[in-house]
Amino acid sequence: MAGRVFIGVSGWRYTPWRGHFYPKGLAQSRELEYASRQFHTLELNGSFYSLQRPSSYAAWARATPPGFIFAVKGSRYITHMLKLRNIETALANFLASGLFELGDKLGPILWQFAPQMRFHADLFDEFLARLPKTANAAAKIARGRDARVRDRESLVPDRNRRMRHAVEVRHESFVDAAFIRMLRRHGVAWVVADTPNSWPLFEDVTADFVYVRLHGSTELYNSRYSPEEIAYWARCIRAWARGGQPRGARLISKEKPRERASRDVYCYFDNTDKRCAPENARELMARTERDITSC
Incomplete structure (x- = not known):
């Protein structure tokens, strides 16, 4: 049996989508409600730029249907500003800011690093x-929050559910088998990130799930994926969901990942500037569902 496959887009509030992806006249306040019924999942981007409020997370959970999943971007204050140093309070504030309000709709937490951030083994x-x-x-860490989130905090999860983490790196120094071994030891997913930039694009499996970000193959955040490219990513997703690796996978490490009967796969289109993401996500959903059910 294949793992669960969640395909969606990064974010949902984009002016060019109005009247195109979103029906003409749809109230902005209902855009999440609409998008969450077109896709299995969405990346929540606002958490990357600033601490959100528990009331916002709770509202996002209410607006989405049962079985829907949010991937939540980790705070850039931790990854870009503090650069992973002295992060105890910042991590507590992030975890206390409302993630627990998503309940069973909380999916992986994505930690994205700047292209200038190098691999420092001890730090990572x-x-x-x-x-x-x-x-x-997470709740135990969250109790270390400071005054920035007091009186606007969420500290008690509804139950002790599992939490997943994925790391997207953009510097060539991470193309190191030692980093892959480190991710596997901690059960954290290497993000498969497709871009036209010189950022590392490899497909090593390092956790019990796979996380994919498709930023545009020829123009960053902009270009549309062709039917041939959609077919390629559908084949990859089919292999990952069935616990394997795609034929000809681009790998950093020669060591094989732990064998599994299945893996969950999360895939997000981030080629949003010219309205490509929703259409590409729908195309990949249709192709992937056909590929997996036909096996």
Whole structure:
């Protein structure tokens, strides 16, 4: 049996989508409601730029149907400004800011790093070890929050559910088998990130799930994926969902990942500037569902 496949887009509030992806006249306040019924999942981007409020997370959860999943972007204050140093309070504030309000709609947390951020083994090993693997562990960290989130905090998960983490790196120094081994040791997913830039594009499997970001193959955040490219990513998703690796996968490490009967796959289109993301996501959903059910 294949793992679960979640395909969606990064964010949902884009002016060019109005009257095209979104029906003409749809109220902006209903855009999430509409998008969450077109896709299995969405990346929540606002959490990357600033601490959100529990009331916002709760409203997003209410607006979406049962079984829907949010991937939540980790705070750039942690990844870009502090650069993983002295992050105890910042991580507590992020975890206390409302993630628990998503309940069973909380999917992976995405930690995205700047292209200038290099691989420092000790620093990343310490960071990965800090990431909570359960909601109870996250709640324990969240209690260390400071005044910035007091009186606007969420500290009690509804139950002790598992938490997943994925890391997107953009510097060539991460093309190192030692980093792949580190991710596997901590159960954190390497993000398969497709871009026209010189950022690392590899398909190593490092966790019990796979996380894919499609930023545009010829123009960053802009270009449309062709039918041939959609077919390629559909084949990859089919292989990952069935616990394997795609034929001819681009790999950093020669060591094989732990064998599994299936893996969940999360895939997000981020080629949003010219309205390509929703159409490409729908195309990949249709192709992937056909490929997996036909096996």
